[in-house]
Amino acid sequence: MxxxxxxxxxxxxxxxxxxxxxxxxxxxxxxxxxxxxxxxxxxxxxxxxxxxxxxxSRQALLEALNERFNERYLLALEQARVKTAPPLVALHRLTEIIFEFKLSHRSALVRFADPQTGGAVLAQGVVDGLDLLFSRLRAAESITAADPSWCRQVYVALLCEVERLPPQAPIEEGRAAEVGARTDLLTRTVLGALGGDCEALHR
The missing domain is CATH 1.10.10 (Arc Repressor Mutant, subunit A)
Structure with missing residues (x-):
């Protein structure tokens, strides 16, 4: 050698x-x-x-996990095409991608990455991507909430809550049905909370 x-x-x-x-x-x-x-x-x-x-240290390991969490979010934002896709489509696809990963890996990164806040520390690229998505939703009049940072905080908070819920679809229907049920619940709830039209997702 x-x-x-x-x-x-x-x-x-x-x-x-x-x-x-x-x-x-x-x-x-x-x-x-x-x-x-x-x-x-x-x-x-x-x-x-x-x-x-x-x-x-344990903290160093948690920081590495937080970095991985952010890499997955950045990839999800890219796959959802938050910059170019119709914003309602991008919101639904982003949420779907996140739940597809969470249900297949049973990841709890969003809960433990930052012991001080109880949630993951979002990288600036993730923050920017989410803020852009909600700015585009506002511009398209899909929501009435004007502050994209507030919209982002609502989305992430509700994401955590929906993740913690018991199964939303019959077990025999499989993971795809569960992803769909949670995606639909979260997107409808977020749109409603931000002054949007929940039914617009299915038009």
Whole structure:
């Protein structure tokens, strides 16, 4: 093995370990937000020392999880085409994408990422994307609320509440029906709260 190859392999091993830790942390903390680093290490199949080598503290791990949360939100905003799609369509699609992920991964990032506020810290790119969406909804007269930052806060708060609700569709109908039911509930509720026409979604 060459001198250059060894550092590359070490970096690759470190990246794989970090990914395993983050995946394990997301699963463990979704069940128990107070889980210890030892419990996360066990779930990842790694030693506590390895976890501490990658993340110096529990807070550092939570910050890494928060970063992953924001990456998913940014991707969802891109996939929903919040800049170009009709704003009502973009709102519905964004909400659908978020619930598709949450129900398949049972992620609790939105609940535990920031212990001070009880929710995730949104990256500026996510804030800008959501504010743009609500500004476009206002311009299209789909809502009457004028402050996009207020609209964003209402959306995120209601998203958390709808996520916590018991199943909204019969279990036998599957996850797609559950995603649809929660998406419809959230978008209707948000539009109603922001002075919009709930029925406009289905016109």
């Amino acid at each position: 060459t001198a250059d190859a060894k550092p590359k392999r070490v970096r690759a091993d470190a990246e794989r370990s970090s990914a395993r830790i983050i995946e394990a942390a997301e699963q463990v903390l979704a069940v128990d937000p107070n889980a210890t680093l030892e419990q996360i290490a066990d779930a990842a199949g790694l030693t506590r020392i390895t976890v501490h080598r990658r993340f110096s």
